[in-house]
Amino acid sequence: MFLEVIAKNLEDVIEINKSNASRIELCDKLEFGGYTPDYNLIKEACELSKIPVNVIVRHSHIDFYSSEEEKLEILKDIEFIKTTKANGIVVGVLNKDNTIDLEFLKKVIAMKGDLKITFHKAFDFVNDFEKEYEKLANLKIDNVLTSGGENISKGFEILKVLTSKNLYTKVLIGGGVTLDNIDIVKSISDQVHIGTAARIDNTFETAIDLEKIEKIFRG
Structure with missing residues (x-):
């Protein structure tokens, strides 16, 4: 199982490094869905972590x-992140018709250097999941973070379809993953992303709970 866990500060990064997590997604302002963190935090977190860090x-x-x-x-953020020890970036931009902004995504790809790239949950708002997923795969995007729509309980069938295509872009299931549905999630993909499910009281206001991360692993 590949497990990515959200961190919002250095304390989170330190705790997640004590777990079986495979990668960290570093974010700020999670109440808004995640913003680019402060540059100093990015630099320090990537230097401190033994686990790969992807930066939103x-x-x-x-x-x-x-x-x-x-x-x-x-683009300015990406230029800075390239100077750090970050593993990758997490980005996602749509056109007004809810298709992926390919023109801008190609600019990101041209600039990112050796950074890995995840297309984030903007993907949950596209109109045609299969068509847009194929676009990402054709561009060799490493991961797409998605719950198969805005509600994971309604997105399982979409997630099954996407993973069955077995394309270059790995489907990273995230957004609404909990201990209650982890068995279903893992039956679809071994690539899993968690946020509040890794927290003491399932909110970003509380600290990382290593026992909960272990439970996600065990299912």
Whole structure:
């Protein structure tokens, strides 16, 4: 099983490194779905962690249709992240018709260097999951983070379809993963992402709970 766990600060990074987690997703402002963290935090977290760290690159909580200004901020962030020990970036931008903004994504790919790339949960808002997933695979995007729509309990069938295609882009199931549904999730994909499920009281206001991460592993 490959397990990615969200961290919001250095304390989280330290705790997650004590677990069986495979990778960390580093985020700020999780109440808005995750923003690019402070540059100092990115640098320190990536130096400290023995587990690979992927950094979210995002600035707008309104929607996933980024302005030209935000796109420039995203590219600036990527240039900085390339100077750190980060493993990868987590990014996702849509067009107004809920298709993936391929033009901008290609700019990101051209700039990212050796960084791995995950297309984040903007994917949950596309109109045609199969078609957009194939676009990501054709661009050799490493992962797509998705719950098969805005509600994971309604997304399992979509997730089954996507994983059955066995394309280049790995389906990383995340967003609503809990101890109650982990067995179903793991029956679809061994690539799993958790956020609040790794916390003491299932909110981002509390600390990492190593026992819960272990339970996710055991199912």
